[in-house]
Every structure is written in C-alpha cells, then in structure tokens.
Amino acid sequence: MGGMRTDGDGEAHDETGGAAPGDAPESAAKRRPRSRPWHAAVLALVLALAAALLVAVGPSEADAPPDAPTGRRWITDQGGRALVLRGLNTASSAKDDPRGLPWITERDVRREYEGMGSNLVRFLLQWRAVEPRPGAYDDAYLDQVAERVRWYAKRGYRVLLDMHQDVYGPGTSGNGAPRWATESDGLRAERTDPWELGYVEPGALRAFDHFWGNRSASRDLRRHYAEAWRHVARRFADEDAVLGYDLMNEPWGGSVQGPHFEAGPLAALYRQVIKAVRTVDRDHWIFVEPEAVSTNWGLPSALPYFEDPRGDGDRARIGYAPHLYPLPMDLGGGYDGDTARWVDRTLSSWRQQVERTARRLRAPVLLGEYGLNVSLPGALEYVAKVERMAEEMGAGTAYWSNDPGSWAPWDAKGRPTPLLPVLDRPYPRAIAGDPKAYTWDAAARTLRVSWRGRADINGHTEIYLPKRTFPRGGRVTGAAVVKWDAGARVLTVRSVPGDQAVTVTPKP
Template identity: 45%
Template sequence: MLTYLQPAVLRAYDNFWNNTGKHPELVQHYTAMWKHVARRFADDPAVLGYDLMNEPFGGTKQFGFFEGPVLTPVYQGIVNAIREVDGDNWVFVEPQALGPNEGAETSLGTINDPRPGGPRIVLAPHFYPGGVDLGGSYDGVTKMLVQAQFALWKRNMPAAARRLDTPMWLGEVGGMGQDAPGAAGFTGDWLSMADELGIGWAYWSNDPGSSGITDGNGQPTLFAGLLARPYPRAIAGTLVKVSYASDALTVTWRNKPGVTGPTEIWFPVAPEVTSTDPGGTWRTHWDAARHVLSVWADPGTASHTVTVKP
C-alpha cells in the first residue's frame, strides 16, 4: 500500500489523470483502448461486462478532489465510447481504493448510460479492512476494529449504490492466509455480509498459496471449503432475504410481474429440499452437471421461502 506514496508513482498517476495539465492524451488513449476491447468482445457470450479500472488511485488528488471532478468524468467518457460499439454488456465502476475499501463514503458521481433499454452500470467496490489487509489477523483488538469497518462498509456502499441508482457487486475481497488468526471467521463474516446485502462477490485468489483456494501442492485450502457454499444464482422475482447457517441455505423472494422460469440455486452436492411454501405447490429439478437446483414455486402465492441442505 505504501508503494502508492513513492514520488514516481504519485507523478505517474498525476500524469495519467492529467492532474499536472501536461498529459491529456493518456486518458484519451485509455478510453480508446476500452473501445477497442469492447468492440472485440461485444458479441462474446462468455463476457458479461467490463470493470473499467482496478482500485483507482488519484495521485496527489484524493477523496472529493478526485472521485467527483476527475474519476467520474473519465468513467463517463469511457462508457460513452464503449456504447458506440457495445450496447449490451454491463460496465462495472469502482470508487477510489483508499477509504472506500475500508468502508469510508465515496463521492463518485452518477455515470449515465446512453444505451437504449435502461442503464447497465454496476457499482463494484472492494472490501479490504485495514486490520486484515495490513495486520493479517482477525482476532482480539484487530477484530473489533475490523468489525467497525464491516459496519461502515455495509452502511456506506449500499447508500452509494442507491444514490447512483445502480446495482452493487462486491468486486474483490480476500487477502488473508489460511493460517492467519481468524481467517475462517473473517471469510464467514464477509460471506454473511454479502448474503445480507443480497449481492454477488469476487474472491481474490492468489493461487497457489495460503490465501488462494489451492496451496503450493495443488491441494484445497481452508478457503476452498468456505467459498464453495450454496447461493441463489437466479431469482424468479425479487430477492427478499438469503441466509446460510448449519449447512442449510434459506432463500425468500416475492413474485414479480412478467418474471417466468424457476429460481436457481447452486449447490456443491445434491441437496435436499427441507421446506418450501406451506400450502403452495412447487416442484424442483436437480441438474448434476451444473450443480443447479431449479425451484418452480406456486405463482398464486405472493412470496416464497425455500430451505435446502445437503
């Protein structure tokens, strides 16, 4: 992290963002690069979207001096360029890394999506609380400090997504070795946070190694077991709540007009449906090849709850 404060690194970022007033062409080249990438992958079914920059850093401009007046218009220019060649794929935008990664508020401004049919912009903040990122543990006093950052992140990032009128995605999380104190607890807590917020996530897996899902011998680490847990991959309506405890996943959703098809739940092994809507009709299908349980709920019932376990 301290690498960012080296004079050469600061100057490089200042030149990129044109904080110096000497290099407006750098952002122009960056925007042209994204247009080129979007043109190449616009029709590729394996591509969902584009994350415009990993953990933006403003050089000598930070927080309100960077995110609003500098980062937001750069993002807007890139989105405009992408939409000239790709009108369908999603665009993921990250707030600056310093601060929001630890739960601080973001001053990122609204990015308008010129595509027809509604915007496809996603707010994709990362989560690296300082006690874990720098201290490498989740116990004692450090755990108390990190839990405070959990609370800040849960308050400030969803608030930013509502302000910007975008869905939210936990764009990156991880960073602990499996032998670090509290590694399992930290992983379980951020997974529960994602469930509580109803958002997806991407794990930073530095493989092979103790912070990845495989170690130096190719064997599964602690995180392989923790991360391979069930989740709802598609909801036939509006998600209300998702929770995971004692190897059982419970999902609640409401019907939504015009939505057809089943709710799909990924499970690592063939699951057992232990409860569904009382009095309603429903059916399920297990696809062993995709590890997906499909649940067709009673359309005559307004809301649905299903619990599945191994």
C-alpha cells in the same frame, strides 16, 4: 491490488506469471506483511487522512438523501432474473506475465466450478497488453482472453473483465499501463514494502498526475484509455458469458485525492469510458470503482451518479464494485482480539457507506475484491462473516484470488485449503423475480430464499447445493421442483407471479 507475496518468514518475493498449474505462484497474497514497528507511524498518517476525508465528504455527499427510488437494484440477466454472483479473481499472476494472462488452464476452471460452484470470475486484463503501442491493439491477446472466456462459458459462468492496475504500470514498478503511457519525468519509482507505499513514490505520483491531467502530458492518455476500452468492448459485445466491464481497478488520483478526485477527474474518465463502450456494446454491465484508499477501509465515497446512454431506471446497467480490505488486515493482522473489534467496526461502516453510495448511483453492488491470508488467526471466521454480510446486502462477491497459496482455496499442488469449505456455500444463482432475502443457516443446514415473482421474467429460479452439505440433493418446500442436475449441483424450482418463499434442506 497486489503484485507481490510474502512467505511465512515475512520476506517479499516477486510473483511469477505464465507458469504451469503445478508451478503456479505459491501465494496470491497482496504483499500485506506482518506488522512492523514503523506501521504505527503509517497508521497515524492513514487515520489523519481518514479524518480529513470524512470532513471533506461531509453531509452533502455522504448524508444527502438518495435520489434513487427506494429498494435495492440487482444485476440481472437478459431474461430479467436477478443474479447472485459468487467467485474468484483470476489472477494476480496476470500482472507480471509477459502476455498479461493468468496461469490457469481449462482444467483449473473445471476444478474451480466442481469445487465451489462459483458462477462469476473477475478476469484481470492489462492495458499494456491491450494497447502495446499508441493506438495499436493486440487482437491476438484478446483472442487468448476470449478463449478463456469460453472455458468459463461452458460452465455457466459470468465473466467480469477488469482493467487492472496497481501503482500505475511496469514503468513505475507496478502493473497495468504500458510504458509509452507512463510519463514519470525520470523520477524514482521503486518497489516498496509494503507495496502500497509505491503509490507515493515520486515517479508513480507524477505518472498518475500526467494521466489524470493534473499535469500536462505529451498525449491525451485518458482518450487512449477510453479507446482501449472501446476496442475491448467491441471484441466482447456479442459474448453472452461476459457480464460486463470493470473500468479501472482501485483508482488513485496522484496529487489529487478524496472527493475532489472522485467527483472530478475520476468521474470525468468514467463518463468518457462509459460513452465509448456504449457506442459498441449497448447491453453488458459497466462497473465503476471508488477511490480505494478510503472505501476499502469503510470510509465514504464521493462518486456521483452516472447516466447510462442505454437509458435510465431499469434500463441502466451501471454497477458499483467497491473493494474491502480493513486497515488492520492491510497491516498484516488476522481477525482476533483488538484487531477483530476494529475490523467489525470497519465492516459496519463499509456496509453503511457502500449502500449509501449504491443508492446515489442507483446501482447494484458487487464486492469486487476481499481476502486475506487464511492461515492468520480468525481468518476463516472473517471470510464467513463477509459472505453473510454480502448475502444480507444482496451483493455478489469476488474473493481475492485463485492464485494457489495461503490466500486461496487451493495450494500449489491443487490440494484444497481450509478456505474451500467456507466459500463453498449454498446460494440462489438466479432468482426469477424481485428478491426479498436469501440466507444460509449452516448449523441447521437450511437455505431460505424468498422473492416476488413477475410475469415479465423468463426462466426459473436456480439454486446451487454443494455436495459437502447436500450430498443427495435438497428437499424443497414452497415451490415445485423443475429439475435437479446432480452433476452441476443445481436445483431448478418453478417460479410464478406473486410472493414465494422457498426452504431447502438436505435430503436424508
């Protein structure tokens, strides 16, 4: 999401792209302004929509027993190790950059790794940059993306390539789709405040309807989208650092919404793209997102199960990548008072609904986006709570975003913000077995990781220990240490078949 930012005065400004690090956008905010009187009317409309969605999903989708085996699925590497993925979205600046590229340099990637030990980046792509003309692909653009993938690969990152859109594309005052694929029939599509209302501008609605086939378009836009993904997947099929492909950022159904959209046009597109990707890439993960307008707020999803042409069960590599933006925070609130109580209810519902959908999809969970202006009251407490929830769920996280400013771990001058210590948490990067649990007790400065080892898994368990909490490394009980890499801050412990429970505390 996001294409604008708000400064402290609440005024909206365009984000700039392609800037040098020192001139990077001041904020990565998703243009979520402070509350205004008319928000009450918007809120009432949203609540009515939410109630309608709950009724529409009903027990057949939301409460049906999952047909997947009991137990949680994990994102795994080629050796079979379970991956715990933590990192940032990169970057909002790519949306408006003429090249479709983020502002970062390799120096910024190095700073990010050294500052918070992340091992994941959700890297934004733009369809307009991939396919600037119908059926013509810009391989020079993909070469530049590949160069940035290599920057991350040097530091052991996994790169999730995200085909990003907000409000369809530049032709509807958004980002993502090329102008040739924007059929708005000359209807108005202006920038709005808040930016999310751009989705209901007549021109944007019409463009989405033509894309999804709600209205007849002049060309098969969904086929073009699938073929663009096939071209991207062919380019990155042999890149080991690429985790996989996030098929569409926060899909919006135009005039078709809720379960009818998710189980209808959206599911059909996902099946089409999955099939296209698997013709050229059999191994990388493919991630699907639900309709954002409901799932972001903790409401159910009606996405159906998707078959993976590479096989079923453990062979399947389809992941679920929902986002989390509680409604009061969408309206500019922090995490305090009545807002905090509402947000807590949202988190509880979001977790329940996401885990229910993941069981139906038989898919591991990756929280593809969450974040807020960390200068707001209680914001850091909220971030810590979301990270703890993700640990309990065994879900990876990609915080929004690395664009310097009040939403980010660094400001425009490269100085750490108060967010950085909250995100810089100890965690097991890779677990050589079936994980049971991992928890970080900040007060006791103790990390506990437990898993059941398996003989068919290659490699050992790797644990990231930040310098701020483990300045001299960790003292380990429950497993033998293979090595301690003080530069990368990674502790490797030996894994053996059977149950293992490892406790790591700072060395004195």
